[in-house]
Amino acid sequence: MSLLRAVGRPMLASMFVAGGLESVRHPQDVVPVAEPVVRPVTERVAVLPDRTEQTVRLNGAVQVVAGLLLATGRLPRTAALALAVTLVPTTLAGHRFWEEDDASRRVQQRIHFLKNLAMLGGLLITADDTGAAPSMLWRGRRTARELRRDAHLVRHAARAGARPAAAAARVRAKLPG
CATH class of the missing domain: 1.20.5 (Single alpha-helices involved in coiled-coils or other helix-helix interfaces)
Known part of the structure; x- marks a missing residue:
């Protein structure tokens, strides 16, 4: 594994491990924000829990496990793809800048939205990275x-x-x- 991968993967994964742990430990902090995104998804995907709190915990657990796998270089492509899948609803629920009335909060939410979009791009690149192997x-x-x-x-x-x-x-x- 190259030095850039050895350093970059844990750096990319750190945000997901920290955020995922927070979601697993304190899902009630995120439930009100997550509800508008989680409800339509759980109606379409039967395997997801019905309660938003459980879905938030599940999303956090996937982020922790996939983040650790990515950080340690184990199944990095699969882990990056799993993190990308969890990042989409997290971003749509947590950073709805288009709904903000306050201009300064709108700017902050847009910055966080674009940060998550950039992380999504990094995860997609990582999911496609074969590590120089065919x-x-x-x-x-x-x-x-x-x-x-x-x-x-x-x-x-x-x-x-x-x-x-x-x-x-x-x-x-x-x-x-």
Whole structure:
């Protein structure tokens, strides 16, 4: 792992571990803000808890676990993707700058919204980062290309071997007895 990944991943993960712990410990602090976003999501996604407090705790727990995985470099792409998924409702619930009447609060909420948007971008880049190793998609395509090439070579070899065998069979058939 490069030095930049070794330093950058824990830095990116730190915000999620801290925020996730706070949501797990004190979900009631976030419930009023989260309610307008959580309610429509829980109505569409049956596996989520019905109560907003439980959903906030679950979101926080996912952030803690995925943040620790990302910080330690274990399953970093999966962890980054999980964090990205949790960041979207967190941002939409917590930083609704477009609903603020007070100009200074609107500016602050917009700053936090854009900060979360920047973190989302970092998580998406991290989710796509293969660490200089070929991705599964690249490996699959390469394997398929190699298999097609091998099948082509086998087909040509079979045809090339069949011609002399056919000629030998014709000669044998013409020989007496």
